Amino acid sequence: MKALTLTAYQEFCFGESPAPVLGVDEVLIRVAACGICGSDVHGMDGSTGRRVPPIIMGHEAAGTVVEVGPEAGAWAVGQRVTFDSTLYCGSCAFCAEGKVNLCADRRVLGVSCAEYRQHGAFAEYVVVPGRVVIPLPEGLSFEQACFVEPTAVALHAVHRAQAGPGQTGLVIGAGIIGLLTIQALKAAGCRRVYASDLSEARLQLALELGADEVFPARSTPHLKEEILARSAGQGVDVAMEAVGISATVEAAIDCVRKGGRVGLIGNLAQNIAFPLQSVVTREISLFGSCASAGEYPRALEEIAAGRIRVEPLMSAVRPLAEGADWFRRLYEAKEDLIKVILRP
Ligand SMILES: [Zn+2]
Ligand SMILES: [Zn+2]
Numbered sequence: 001m002k003a004l005t006l007t008a009y010q011e012f013c014f015g016e017s018p019a020p021v022l023g024v025d026e027v028l029i030r031v032a033a034c035g036i037c038g039s040d041v042h043g044m045d046g047s048t049g050r051r052v053p054p055i056i057m058g059h060e061a062a063g064t065v066v067e068v069g070p071e072a073g074a075w076a077v078g079q080r081v082t083f084d085s086t087l088y089c090g091s092c093a094f095c096a097e098g099k100v101n102l103c104a105d106r107r108v109l110g111v112s113c114a115e116y117r118q119h120g121a122f123a124e125y126v127v128v129p130g131r132v133v134i135p136l137p138e139g140l141s142f143e144q145a146c147f148v149e150p151t152a153v154a155l156h157a158v159h160r161a162q163a164g165p166g167q168t169g170l171v172i173g174a175g176i177i178g179l180l181t182i183q184a185l186k187a188a189g190c191r192r193v194y195a196s197d198l199s200e201a202r203l204q205l206a207l208e209l210g211a212d213e214v215f216p217a218r219s220t221p222h223l224k225e226e227i228l229a230r231s232a233g234q235g236v237d238v239a240m241e242a243v244g245i246s247a248t249v250e251a252a253i254d255c256v257r258k259g260g261r262v263g264l265i266g267n268l269a270q271n272i273a274f275p276l277q278s279v280v281t282r283e284i285s286l287f288g289s290c291a292s293a294g295e296y297p298r299a300l301e302e303i304a305a306g307r308i309r310v311e312p313l314m315s316a317v318r319p320l321a322e323g324a325d326w327f328r329r330l331y332e333a334k335e336d337l338i339k340v341i342l343r344p
Contacts, residue, residue: 001016001017001018001019001123001124001125002014002015002016002017002123002124002320002321002344003015003016003017003056003119003122003123003124003344004056004057004058004122004123004320004323004324004342005017005053005054005055005056006044006051006053006054006055006056006057007053007054008053009044009045009046009053010044010045010331011053012323012324012327014320014321014323014324017056017123019124019125020119020123020125020126020127021127022067022069022127023069023127023129024069024070024071024072025069025071025072025129025130025131026069026072026127026128026129026130027065027067027068027069027072027073027075027081027127027128027129027130027133028065028066028067028068028125028126028127029061029063029064029065029066029081029083029121029125029126029127029128029133030063030064030065030066030124030125031058031061031062031063031121031122031123031124031125031126031344032061032062032063032064032142032343032344033061033062033063033142033143033145033146033317033341033342033343034058034059034060034061034062034120034121034122034146034320034341034342034343034344035060035061035146035147035149035339035340035341035342036058036060036323036326036327036330036339036340036341036342037059037060037149037150038175038176040057040058040110040327041327041330041331043057043111044057044327044331045331049113049114050108050111050112050113051111051112052112052113052114052117053112055110055111055112055117055119055120056110056119056120056121056122056123057110057111057120057122058109058110058120058121058122058123058126058342059085059108059109059110059111059120059121059149060085060121060146060147060148060149060150061082061083061120061121061126061146062080062081062082062136062142062145062146062148063080063081063082063121063126063142064078064079064080064081065077065078065079065081065133066125068130069130071130072129072130072133073130073131073133075130075133079135080135080136080142081133081134081135081136082133082134082136082145082146082148082296082300083109083128083132083133083134084100084132084134084149084292084296085108085109085110085149085291086100086101086103086106086107086108086132086291086292087106087107087108087109087118087128087129087132088100088101088103088105088106088131088132089103089104089105089106090129090131092104092105098293098294099293100293100294101156101290101291101292101293102290102293109121109126109128110122122320122323122342122344123320123344124344134148134296134297134300136300137300137301137304139304140300140303140304143314143317143341144303144304144310144311145300145303146339146341147180147299147303147310147313147339148296148299148300148303149292149296149299150176150177150180150339151180151184151295151299151302151303151308151310152291152292152295152296152298152299153177153180153265153289153291153292154177154180154181154183154184154308155184155292155295155298155299155302156289156291156292156293156295157181157184157240157263157265157289158181158184158185158188158240158263159295160263160287160289161238161240161261161263161287162238162261163185163188163190163237163238164188164189164190165188165189165190165191166189166190166191167189167190167191167236167237167238168190168191168192168193168194168231168236168237168238169185169190169192169193169194169236169237169238169239169240170193170194170195170196170227170236170238170239170240170252170255170256171185171193171194171195171196171206171211171239171240171242172195172196172197172239172240172241172242172243172248172251172252173196173197173241173242173243173248173266174195174196174197174199174202174203174205174206174214174242175197175202175242175338176313176338176339177242177265177266178195178197178202178206178240178242179202179205179206179209179313179338180308180310180313181240181242181265182195182206182209182210182211183209183210183307183308183309184302184308185238185240186210187302187307187308190238192212192213192230192236193210193211193212194211194212194213194214194215194227194230194236195211195213195214195215196214196215196216196217196220196223196251197214197216197217198216198217198218199336200216201336202336202338203215203216205312205313205338208312209309209312213230223251223254223255224251224254224255227255228255231257234257234258235254235255235256235257235258235260236255236256236257236260237256237257237260237261238256238260238261238262238263239252239253239255239256239260239261239262239263240252240262240263240265241262241263241264241265241266242265242266243266243268244264244265244266244267244268244269244272245266245268245269245272246269246272246273246274248266249262249264249272249274250273250275253275253278253279253284253286254275254278256284258282258283258284259282259283259284259285260282260284260285261284261285261286261287262284262285262286262287263286263287263289264286264287264288264289265289310339313338313339314338314339314341315336315337315338315339315340316337316340316341317340317341317342317343318340318341318342318343319342319343319344320342320343320344322342323342326340326342
């Protein structure tokens with residue numbers, strides 16, 4: 001089969017690669033479209049230790065069922081499907097609780113690290129366990145389905161934040177996850193949702209996608225004052241941090257009201273400075289949010305119904321053969337590309 005393989009850090013080869021072998025509980029899928037994730041771009045230079053070459057990356061994909069293992073479940077050849085990028089075991093204590101993102105034996109598709117190598121979907125074919133396969137709703141395109149993973153991440157974070165009708169929210173960082181989180185907060189019924197980012201283009205997109213007001217980080221040195229001025233001096237109910245550095249986590253804590261909640265989704269830095277007293281004395285609840293746990297079906301529904309819009313986030317849909325070039329452009333980050341989708 002044809003595949004795009006990371007053969008060395010920063011080096012790709014598009015060409016023939018052995019087709020994956022189907023296990024008894026697995027489904028073989030012909031990949032129709034696969035999105036490039038930020039974690040692929042950050043990982044391709046070796047800095048994360050999660051894309052050790054050689055590896056076929058790619059975990060945000062959709063396609064059609066080609067072959068079904070005898071113990072993989074009732075999937076039909078030709079069925080249009082997507083799949084959870086977290087390959088969970090289905091039998092550990094976390095899986096039993098539905099917290100599949102915390103599975104003791106968790107593997108992520110298209111990732112290779114010290115513990116495992118799991119080839120992904122930048123290829124004509126991919127195999128995944130039947131338990132992670134999810135059918136596509138009628139009318140949803142393969143390209144739209146590529147957004148199910150980041151959308152599920154946003155829905156999971158908003159669910160953990162217990163954000164709901166009448167509340168106010170702030171999203172710091174308007175990358176793909178931030179832009180989807182803004183929409184997820186709105187879909188949850190939040191009354192006002194604010195956003196902040198360095199990129200004016202992304203903030204423009206945030207407004208288009210439902211943010212009520214946006215604050216360019218460069219020209220808003222005192223985000224806290226702006227937010228307090230709009231919330232009777234209190235702060236927002238929920239702040240979602242989708243960057244992961246000291247300054248933005250601190251800003252999220254600053255902007256939330258007493259007793260409010262701060263969701264930590266971004267994790268660029270391993271360690272950060274932490275405004276301990278502000279959190280303790282104002283009884284702020286902080287929580288981490290990683291991947292998703294069962295939000296895929298809802299993510300597909302929200303996209304199919306247009307409550308979460310993904311088309312404006314599609315920067316390019318191009319053949320897989322051009323993949324190396326698009327990875328380079330995303331890595332250089334000179335353009336405001338949000339999501340690039342490759343078609344094998
Ligand atoms: Zn991803
Ligand atoms: Zn498990």
